Amino acid sequence: MSIGKLGVVGAGMMGSEIALVFALAGKAVILADTSQEGLNNAVKKLSEVLDSGISRGFWTEEDKLGALAQIQTTTVLEDFADREMVIEAVFEDKDVKGIVFEKLDNILPANCVIASNTSSISITVLAANLSDERQKNFLGLHFFSPVHRMKLVEVISAMDTNQKVAEIAAMACVEAGKVPIQVKDVVGFAVNRMLFALWNEALRLVEEGACSPEDIDIGCKLGLGHPVGPFELMDFIGHDVNYAVTESVFKEFYFDPRFKPSITQKRLVEAGLLGRKSGKGFYDYAEGAENVAPTEDRELGELIFNRIIVMLINEAADSLHLNIASREDLDTAMTRGVNYPKGLLKWGDEMGVTQVYNRLNDLFEAYGEDRYRPSYLLKKMSENGETFYN
């Protein structure tokens, strides 16, 4: 079954671009938000995104006109009564989302696929806002920003999701030019779970005085293919939001030390240094402010890379061990969701599983901290001389 009529609730940064990619694929989309003014602004922004893409040769004027003609806007969810698939992209708040799902439950046709674009709320928890019968049709579709450019979509089934529904939703994403991967309903899903390892280690390196945020940002951009460095990204998201997420993640992992939040970030929040939105965080955004230039030191670059890459590979190995996604999907997660030049498991094979395992063990012994605990899978593979792709 191919989905032809979509609804998207929430015309913010994510929802409006989700509407756009489906409209570009020729689907009829209704985009909903709470005010017509907000919707008009969203459509204006989409028009600008399309213009910028046209000037760079990605789309034609015809594509733009065709896509915009496919998008209708509304402030009343009752207009969704004939939709075949609805994607929710409202604020990241369990209660706000819950109210939207309760309303949709009374409006949508019985077989409508219902998805949430949440980044951090359990899909099974959100499913509970729907009647029992509807829960089979509910799942997570986690898109990445900017949606018109990032190919990855994490497809997350809740405990009761019908496998056929997950396949229909994944196929709709493929038709919109996306690359779907199947991911378990766990904290951070696949990509963010692996990125937590990177953020934690980046913060730790700065706390130890081993290097500056600028050094790490440039290292991650050059060595890993990050579009923006982790400190730039934290400043962009805002430390209040980011710290709250890391605290809740730590709690969700039953206080596993691998996910312990950073005191540096806590202090930034307490001092009101929230990043871009307050004018200062790790970087100073005041006009004319001079930020420290990264150190040009090859050895330091290698130290940063070696510490971060083994933490990332360890998390990818543990994700495989816990069946969070398949080997191929875990690697696609990082190449299509974050722009990595290769997947972490492939990277692990190239570096040598035993070398990665030994490096983690050295850190584990040196620091005596559980955060460097190697995944059981790495240990077992190293002992048996196995690789991820043999």
Ligand SMILES: NC(=O)c1ccc[n+]([C@@H]2O[C@H](COP(=O)([O-])OP(=O)(O)OC[C@H]3O[C@@H](n4cnc5c(N)ncnc54)[C@H](O)[C@@H]3O)[C@@H](O)[C@H]2O)c1
């Ligand atoms: N920003 C990202 O990089 C990113 C990436 C992946 C997933 N997400 C997730 O996508 C969702 C949306 O994020 P965003 O960054 O687009 O947020 P946003 O704040 O830009 O947009 C949210 C929109 O939802 C609208 N809204 C709120 N309550 C509503 C309601 N009851 N009915 C209709 N519209 C309502 C708001 O008016 C706003 O336009 C969140 O769940 C977020 O976690 C965000």
